[in-house]
Amino acid sequence: MVKILNSLDIKGWETVIGLEVHAELATKTKMFSSALNSFGGEPNSNTDPVSLGLPGSLPVLNEKAVELAIRVGLALNCQVQKSVFARKNYFYPDMPKAYQISQFDLPINKEGWLELPDGRRIGIERAHLEEDTGKITHIGGGGRIHEASYSLIDYNRSGVPLIEIVGAPELRGPDDARDYVSELRSILVTIGASDGKMEEGSLRVDCNVSVRRDGTEELGTRCEIKNINSLRSLGRAIEYEAKRQIEIIESGQEIEQQTRHWDEAEGRTHKLRSKEEAFDYRYFPEPDLVPVEPSEEWIKEIANSLPPLPRDRRHLLAEAIGVEPTETSLIVERDLDTFALQAISSNADKNRVLVHLENNLADGIGKLTPEAFASLTVMETNGELTATQTKRVLADLVESGGDPQGIAKSHGFESMDNSELEEIVERIISENSDDWLSYINGDETERKKKSGFFVGLIMKETSGQADGKIVNQILSAKAEN
Ligand code: ADP
Numbered sequence: 001m002v003k004i005l006n007s008l009d010i011k012g013w014e015t016v017i018g019l020e021v022h023a024e025l026a027t028k029t030k031m032f033s034s035a036l037n038s039f040g041g042e043p044n045s046n047t048d049p050v051s052l053g054l055p056g057s058l059p060v061l062n063e064k065a066v067e068l069a070i071r072v073g074l075a076l077n078c079q080v081q082k083s084v085f086a087r088k089n090y091f092y093p094d095m096p097k098a099y100q101i102s103q104f105d106l107p108i109n110k111e112g113w114l115e116l117p118d119g120r121r122i123g124i125e126r127a128h129l130e131e132d133t134g135k136i137t138h139i140g141g142g143g144r145i146h147e148a149s150y151s152l153i154d155y156n157r158s159g160v161p162l163i164e165i166v167g168a169p170e171l172r173g174p175d176d177a178r179d180y181v182s183e184l185r186s187i188l189v190t191i192g193a194s195d196g197k198m199e200e201g202s203l204r205v206d207c208n209v210s211v212r213r214d215g216t217e218e219l220g221t222r223c224e225i226k227n228i229n230s231l232r233s234l235g236r237a238i239e240y241e242a243k244r245q246i247e248i249i250e251s252g253q254e255i256e257q258q259t260r261h262w263d264e265a266e267g268r269t270h271k272l273r274s275k276e277e278a279f280d281y282r283y284f285p286e287p288d289l290v291p292v293e294p295s296e297e298w299i300k301e302i303a304n305s306l307p308p309l310p311r312d313r314r315h316l317l318a319e320a321i322g323v324e325p326t327e328t329s330l331i332v333e334r335d336l337d338t339f340a341l342q343a344i345s346s347n348a349d350k351n352r353v354l355v356h357l358e359n360n361l362a363d364g365i366g367k368l369t370p371e372a373f374a375s376l377t378v379m380e381t382n383g384e385l386t387a388t389q390t391k392r393v394l395a396d397l398v399e400s401g402g403d404p405q406g407i408a409k410s411h412g413f414e415s416m417d418n419s420e421l422e423e424i425v426e427r428i429i430s431e432n433s434d435d436w437l438s439y440i441n442g443d444e445t446e447r448k449k450k451s452g453f454f455v456g457l458i459m460k461e462t463s464g465q466a467d468g469k470i471v472n473q474i475l476s477a478k479a480e481n
């Protein structure tokens with residue numbers, strides 16, 4: 001048994017990650033029958049002879065599943081090719097016909113890539129079609145089979161169409177892995193291929209991790225981690241696993257290729273089985289289905305129907321604002337980029353658009369319109385509203401809509417005219433002449449201290465209506481004279 005240190009120095013090591021992502025396709029019915037593909041129903045209500053694997057039942061391929069798989073392939077820059085279904089044989093109660101229909105040597109999509117927000121491209125080895133299995137729930141003993149007193153099986157999920165997207169081992173740490181899954185999810189949702197809900201199991205991630213010494217090229221022996229249910233666990237599992245492997249190698253032992261189970265509560269991985277114990281699936285071509293040969297025209301038609309992808313949207317917005325695409329990825333992820341572009345075309349201040357959408361509109365835009373948002377950013381940059389006042393008006397606009405001028409007025413955020421403000425500044429200066437002298441003659445630290453002092457007094461005097469930035473401008477202008 002290897003003892004895991006809490007904090008292991010991983011300097012000198014590189015973590016290598018390759019992800020296998022299963023996504024349930026958003027079809028109405030199952031992959032090979034007309035039973036409904038729907039989450040959360042009464043257990044075993046969406047079943048039929050095909051999804052129950054009854055003898056004599058035959059699969060009929062769902063055209064929509066093929067179309068969605070091609071959409072995924074095209075969005076991931078893959079080659080779409082003639083594909084063949086294969087039987088993956090194993091015996092387990094979640095798969096009553098004792099084999100899963102999948103694709104093996106001829107997947108529908110091969111060799112693509114996706115781009116992380118920072119511009120790095122990560123290879124996609126393949127994205128193939130397969131059917132989902134039923135769902136087993138072990139009752140008692142914390143939900144693990146060896147401690148359970150009995151198990152329940154729900155075949156509603158059996159036969160739901162899946163796409164398995166196999167990524168290249170080109171990710172280098174927990175952040176990379178999370179970015180990759182976010183981007184992939186965002187693409188799947190954008191093109192309508194999947195709802196991408198990790199919490200409902202529509203998106204499931206198996207994570208392969210290995211480590212190697214810095215500067216070496218050869219890939220280390222990997223372990224595959226199962227049962228990762230959130231982006232947070234993905235990051236934690238990788239961190240744990242990389243440290244475990246480094247510790248084994250540093251102690252002079254070798255990594256055994258294993259499948260491991262992530263335990264969220266314990267925050268660690270457990271061995272499920274080693275490579276030697278891995279199943280032999282005895283793949284062979286599925287005799288009940290013909291190969292899938294999508295025509296060129298159909299593929300083209302599907303390509304033309306794809307909406308703008310997250311990557312294109314990041315670039316478009318970044319260009320409109322004049323920043324790097326990394327800075328617009330959060331807004332695209334929140335699906336607020338169209339709104340941002342509309343506000344910009346209504347002459348909003350671009351940088352305030354970026355700042356507010358990132359920091360102050362994380363819970364959505366509610367009743368805010370692009371036009372109201374645009375005029376608010378202009379009022380803010382004109383100095384009609386202070387930063388605090390702007391936030392307040394913004395919150396009101398989100399809550400109940402309306403016009404920013406009117407809301408500002410109703411709060412008494414009257415725009416303070418600069419000559420009025422100057423008079424107040426002059427009066428405060430004359431009432432505090434000693435402090436003013438130290439402001440003028442002090443070094444940088446002293447001046448900073450005194451400017452804080454004056455801004456504070458002026459804010460008090462104007463009940464917070466003055467703009468701190470403008471007060472500072474007036475102060476330094478007066479000091480020059
Ligand atoms: P398998 O058939 O056992 O699933 P694959 O060759 O299809 O094996 O690889 C599955 C996944 O493992 C891919 O996502 C790939 O990127 C990843 N992978 C392969 N080798 C390594 C490695 N040495 N370290 C990390 N990930 C790896």
Ligand code: MG
Nearest residue numbers: 020164166206
């Ligand atoms: Mg695999």
